[in-house]
Amino acid sequence: MTVLIIAEHNNQQLNHATLHAVTAAAKLGDVHVLVAGNGAAAVAEQAKQVAGVTKVLLADAPHYAEGLAEELAPLVVSVAGDYSHIGATATAFGKNLLPRVAALLDCSQISDLTEVVDAHTFVRPIYAGNAFATVKSAEPKLVLTFRATAFDAAPANGGSAAVETVAAAAPQNLSRFVGRELTQSDRPELTQAKVIVSGGRALGSAEQFNAVLLPLADKLNAAIGASRAAVDAGYAPNDYQVGQTGKVVAPELYIAVGISGAIQHLAGMQDSKVIVAINKDPEAAIFNVADYGLVADLFTAVPELVAALNG
Template identity: 70%
Template sequence: MSVLIIAEHDNQQLNPATLHAVKAAAGLGEIHVLVAGSNVAAVAEAARKIQGVAKVLVAEAEYYRHGLAEELAALAVKSAEPYRYLLATASAFGKNLMPRVAALLDVPQISDLTEIVDGNTFVRPIYAGNAFETIQTSSEKVVLTIRAAAFETAAAEGGAAALEQVEAAAEQKLSRFVSQELIHSDRPDLGSAKVVVSGGRALGSAEKFNEVLTPLADVLGAAIGASRAAVDAEYAPNDFQVGQTGKIVAPQLYIAVGISGAIQHTAGMQDSKVIVAINKDPDAQIFNIADYGLVGDLFEIVPQLTEALKA
């Protein structure tokens, strides 16, 4: 049995989420990676070096440049025959693409996996992460998406996979790319950062959000996140949102500043290795999952913490 992982990339760099996917698939069989895009030689080379990858399939066409699900799904279906498992991460990319692949193949999809027990048994969270269900399948082919934060990363160097050029599928022309607006930052990507500093509605304004959190994040080399309430209040952009309807993160250190700990938020960060909570309410739910808690005025505590770390 073998696995086909759909690589996530921007035609220049491989998304680190793909390294998590390779690690997750390690026990399922021989791993092949499909790189589809335009001028993706650098991405294919990066995929070839991942430890655990046996083969990299490269499909080039201009209509793959922007990762449109309608185009990539046709290619995935065309490439699917030799594989039992088709896999991607449960990112916006995977959530957009893989259900379409499963539907076109008329096979089951098991989504947002946090554990792969064996080739037929998978575990996924339900009820906002408050329970887990074990799913078994005997299907001859299955589509999977994995929660990247639940798995370690495969080594990015040391592999020597074979490269194989494959023919692109016919252009579907079901959708077209219009434009995109990307937030460029020197900070680590929120989804893969080792340290995350997140703020909640208690910060009071966008100005205070930046004034309080940015210096702390700078000292720690951290990504900045936000609760849904902070995003809804326009203290931070949507890309910062951590939670059930935002990004799922599991950094080495997660600092929650002025966040109450609603289920919607904790579902996205409760797997963090160490959680530090700063809140003036000693009964805030966030303290139930925090490893360390500081009760007090965040506008005093955070600047003091930042200065202490600078020392």
Template identity: 65%
Template sequence: MTTLVIAEHDNQTLKAATLNVVAAAREISIFSDGQVHVLVAAVGAASVARAAAEVEGVAKVIYVDGPSLAEGLAENLAEQVLAVAGDYSHILFPATASGKNTAPRVAAKLDVAQVSDITKVVSADTFERPIYAGNAVAMVQSSDAKKVITVRTTGFGAAQATGGSASIQTQPAVADSGKSVFVSREVSKNDRPELTAAKIVVSGGRALGSAEKFQEVMMPLADKLGAAIGASRAAVDAGYAPNDLQVGQTGKIVAPQLYIAAGISGAIQHLAGMKDSKVIVAINKDSEAPIFSVADYGLEVDLFAAIPELLMVL
């Protein structure tokens, strides 16, 4: 029983999420007494394939290079996964935007039930996944011969990026499905760490009051700490921060070493995206704010007073 991991990349570098998925695949391989293979479907990305081959625990890398895979369109990537799926008992995707877009297509074509957002491997066919915005954990057992799984990356430590010596096997790319066309991509330029991979995250909420105050208060704190910037859904909906900064059930799931929540009440939707952080610091003048229920440290003060004082001692 061999497990296939679908690598996430940008045709230049292997994304950190892939390392977490490899870690989950290695746990499955212990129960199934199998190997872990990685599929790199791309164009002109031999360096990504080499990086995948160096990941500890990977036995083989399947490198597919073709123009139909240049932009990672879900329809084409799903067809490529299906082209190699016959040899695998488990097919794992990271629970990222790309993984969530592609995995259901693969599962539907294979006529199997997808197992979504797993955070723990119990056995080769049994997994844990959060439900009800993370307030409960379901244990799911799949009887399908092939298991299509998305992995919540914060639930697994990252596999070592070096130390492996996997072989690299090339295969032909599938033809363009013609079902979608790449038009353009707008990429946010940011010198700060990537939100989902950062060791420190500082997030602002609706209490900041405006986009100007969000910038004025949160950016200096992030700069001092070398942190990524996040925001609550309320702050995003109010226009204080862009959508790609949203942390929560309908945003990004993070689990940094340190999470600072400033002016965030702590709605269930937000807690689902950050409560696995190692240390949580809440700054809120409302003593009844739900964020304090998950915080390791709480400051019941006005954030506009607390953060400038904090900056003075950093």
């Protein structure tokens, strides 16, 4: 069997999330990667060096520059014929593109996979991650999205795949790119960080969110996360949100500060290797998943922790 993975990139750099999808796809058979972009030859060069990739398809055209799902879907369909599985990482990119691909191919999509059992059997979370379902499909072609935190990233070097140019599909002109607002930060990217310091509504304001969490994050070289309640209250930007409707993370260390532990949040971080919770409510649900819990006032405990780290 041969699997086609749709690469996520910015026309210059292959997104690290795609490496996780390659690892998952390798459990199914040979892995080919489709790079669709505008002036994206450098991305194809990076993709061909990924261990486990046997071929890279490059489609280069102006209407692929921004990765619009409406433009990419017909291209994927045009090259899908020989592939048993078509996949991507379950990021915003993959979640946006692949349902459209599945509809055009008239085949099933199985989403957010955490385990590949065999070519037709997969495990995925349900009920906000409180249970896992084993799903089996006998269809000859399947569309899949893989949860990045469930699979190790494939080595970025070691491969020597061939690069093949494929024809671009005709422009669809169903949508247009207007603009992109990105949060600039010197911190590690949230989904790739080894340490995350995350804050909740108990911090009280955006000013206190930054004043309490930033010194700790600086000391640990950590990414900053937030609960949905903190984001909704305006304490942190949307791309800091960890949870079912935010980003799913699995760092080596996750420090939850003033987070109660709603199911929505736990679904996004419960696979972290070590979870530390700081909350003054001893009955907070976050303590049920924490490896270490501190019942204390966060406004006292976190500065004391920072001082101890400085000492």
